[in-house]
Amino acid sequence: MVQDESTRVRLGWPDTGAAELEEVREVLESGMLTMGPKVEEFEAGLARACEVEHALAVSSGTAALHLAVLAFGLEPGDEVLVPAYTFPATANVVALAGLRPVLVDVDPETMNIDPAKIEVGPRTKALLAVHLFGRPLRLHELPDVPLLEDAAGALGARYRGRACGSLGVAGCLSFHPRKIVTTGEGGAVTTNDAAFADQVRLLRNHGWRSLAPADMPVPGLNYRLSDILCAVGIPQLAHLDELLETRTQIAAGYSERLAHLPVLLPRADDGDVHGWQAYVIQVDDRDRVLTELRAQGIEAQIGTYSLPLLAAYRDQGEFPGARRVFERALALPFHTRLTEPELDRVAEALDKLVSRH
Numbered sequence: 001m002v003q004d005e006s007t008r009v010r011l012g013w014p015d016t017g018a019a020e021l022e023e024v025r026e027v028l029e030s031g032m033l034t035m036g037p038k039v040e041e042f043e044a045g046l047a048r049a050c051e052v053e054h055a056l057a058v059s060s061g062t063a064a065l066h067l068a069v070l071a072f073g074l075e076p077g078d079e080v081l082v083p084a085y086t087f088p089a090t091a092n093v094v095a096l097a098g099l100r101p102v103l104v105d106v107d108p109e110t111m112n113i114d115p116a117k118i119e120v121g122p123r124t125k126a127l128l129a130v131h132l133f134g135r136p137l138r139l140h141e142l143p144d145v146p147l148l149e150d151a152a153g154a155l156g157a158r159y160r161g162r163a164c165g166s167l168g169v170a171g172c173l174s175f176h177p178r179k180i181v182t183t184g185e186g187g188a189v190t191t192n193d194a195a196f197a198d199q200v201r202l203l204r205n206h207g208w209r210s211l212a213p214a215d216m217p218v219p220g221l222n223y224r225l226s227d228i229l230c231a232v233g234i235p236q237l238a239h240l241d242e243l244l245e246t247r248t249q250i251a252a253g254y255s256e257r258l259a260h261l262p263v264l265l266p267r268a269d270d271g272d273v274h275g276w277q278a279y280v281i282q283v284d285d286r287d288r289v290l291t292e293l294r295a296q297g298i299e300a301q302i303g304t305y306s307l308p309l310l311a312a313y314r315d316q317g318e319f320p321g322a323r324r325v326f327e328r329a330l331a332l333p334f335h336t337r338l339t340e341p342e343l344d345r346v347a348e349a350l351d352k353l354v355s356r357h
């Protein structure tokens, strides 16, 4: 069956419109395209949303992770624990900082790091843990190791009443288009530690403390986020609660429709708030289901990656939890413009594909 554009159910669709255009117009007319007032305004909104003292806007979630790891000030060869099932940037930044990412298997039910699998060694200096797809991790089960949160998909999520992004030494957000708030590309580091924030601020801007007189105490990078992109994020951030409410309703709409099927549905632990970056189920024979959905014009996608199955991390051994989730996870179309008929259509397609086997 050939699908035309109008009948395609899209995987993601950013919630951007007239308000974002107006904000961008203001920036373009001001002539102040970077390091201007929109950056500070966006950062203030992020700090409020994550309930932290400091938020530093940067050019991507990967840049946020890289700067957070660098700002930790670890020694070459020090070890950072990272989940074996995550977007590869989580581990890549550790390796690129001259440190050793030590993979930890994930719990196949939560898809987050499995606290029972964590082994703290003499060189373990930090735990870089992910709230995967927006599901808060089980902080109370983690060992007493400095925590960096990969909160790329967890803006708005809460662990036992506390905002994700405020739970460790620092949090890292992403504003990629499949995230609840998007700037096209973008990210941020959140922290309550003023010295850590200061270090990130230096590192994202070449290492400059001041230009006149020229003062560069450390070598840095250009990971700044322009005012144009911060402007895109400001109106969405102002409506974060509504965006999360809509995504929560859509997730509930899926969960009701799919409850009778032999699939594992995503949820948060009792007392937590899911950030609903994505709606990722687990299903047997995932590749067949994915291919069939796509053939019907339903843009599904795999969840994310099992790092030990990638050449860069193959030397770390076998991680059965990560392998299982990698083979079974299926991201369904998920965005605020998804309609009830589209939810019905995805659910009916899954009903036929999954209950047949």
Ligand SMILES: Cc1ncc(COP(=O)(O)O)c(C=O)c1O
Binding pocket: 060, 061, 062, 063, 086, 087, 089, 090, 130, 132, 150, 152, 153, 173, 174, 175, 176, 185, 186, 187
């Ligand atoms: C868990 C996780 N960490 C890091 C990133 C990297 O973020 P970005 O694409 O903004 O660099 C992503 C992106 O999807 C992610 O899902």
